[in-house]
Amino acid sequence: MIHTELHAAGIDDSRLVESYRYCRRLNAQHGRTYFLATRLLAPSQRPPVHALYGFARYADDILDDMEIDASVADRERRLDELSDKFFNGDETEPVLAAVLHTARTYQIPRDLFDDFLTSMRMDLTVTDYPDRPALNHYMRGSAAVIGLQMLPILGTVGPAEEAAPYAEALGNAFQLTNFLRDVDEDLARDRIYLPADELATFGVDRDVLTWCHQNRRTDPKVRRALAAQHDIARGVYRQARKGIALLAPQSRPCVTTAFTLYSEILDRIEAIDFAVFSRRASVSIGRRLQVFAAGLVRARHARGAA
Incomplete structure (x- = not known):
């Protein structure tokens, strides 16, 4: 299958093939929902999507x-090395040949990668966000630009500029979902990706969240605060949905599938009554396969029509 994809994308250089294969393995191993959705793209679109995912995962x-016993200084040095190699065209890291080739092929602006790496650096030292603008600043590089990087690969039916705000919104929607699902895991890394002033409205601060983390329970105040964050995420999904119709028809089944499965993670968070400190909200394998099968029918029809 991977050989067919690379052939369809015109990739036959052995160095590039190895790098694209590495990125695809990262996607398959770590991005279950994301990887499943990419199976609905045309074969030629899959390798560049894997390359973007692989680069982001490698940095993350x-x-x-x-499992890596490294200090903040060591991690900062490694991230700076990755950044320098990317912007200097040095392909010695396993993901770089593929992502650099993708960036050149699809003319993805370099500043989108710069914004991404800037947000990754923030994770080294920033542990809390005082308000929504501060969180949005972080999410510009960690989520919104991912949607913008994807846009040239997905294609649009009109000017890309019209679809861009919706692509940003979709990246943000996915990340807001992760913030809610992974609040306990993030606390283990000493990070809180929820605006402090909005939490304070419900009497919630770091100490209260830490208590929930340590006791594997969701305090009633925290439940109300998470429900409010859940509503905000839903609003971003509603905005992002409007952009799917602006994408090239052959790309819509993939994005619709990812949209559906990620938004259903929000459903699961609500269904478990925000017990995110004791359970990980996820969509069942059966449901993922059901949504994928429906998307596969639409994808085959769209490619046939094209």
Whole structure:
């Protein structure tokens, strides 16, 4: 299958093939929902999507791989090395040949990668966000630009500029979902990705969240605060949905599938009554396969029509 995808994308250089294969393995291993959705893209679109995911995951692992005993200074040095190699065209890291090739092929602006790496650096030292603008500043690089990087690969039916705000919104929606699902895991890394002033409205602060983390329970105040964050995320999904119709028809089944499955993680968070400190909200394998099967029918029809 991977050979067919690379052939369809015109990738036959052995160095590039190895790098694209590495990125695909990262996607398959760590991005279950994301990887499943990419199966609905045309074969030629899949390798560049894997490359973008692989680069983002590689950088994220430098920051968060709990099995690596590294200081903040060591992680910062490794991230700076990755950044320098990317912007200097040095392909010695396993993901770089593929992502640099993708960036050149699809003319993805370099500043989108710069914004991404800036937000990754923030994770080294920033542990709390005082308000929504501060969180949005972080999410510009960690989520919104991912949607913008994807846009040239997905294609649009009109000017890309019209679809761009919705692509940003979709990246933000996915990340807001992760923030809610992973609040307990993030606390283990000493991070809180929820605006402090909005939490304070419900009498919640770091101490209260830490109590929930330590006792594996969701305090009633925290439940109300998380429900409010849940409503905000829902609003971002409603905005993002409007952009799916602006994408190239062959890309819509993939994005619709990812949209559906990620938004259903929000459903699960609500269904378990925000017990995110004792359970991980997830969509069942059966449901993922059901949504994928429906998307596969639409994808085949769209490619046939094209």
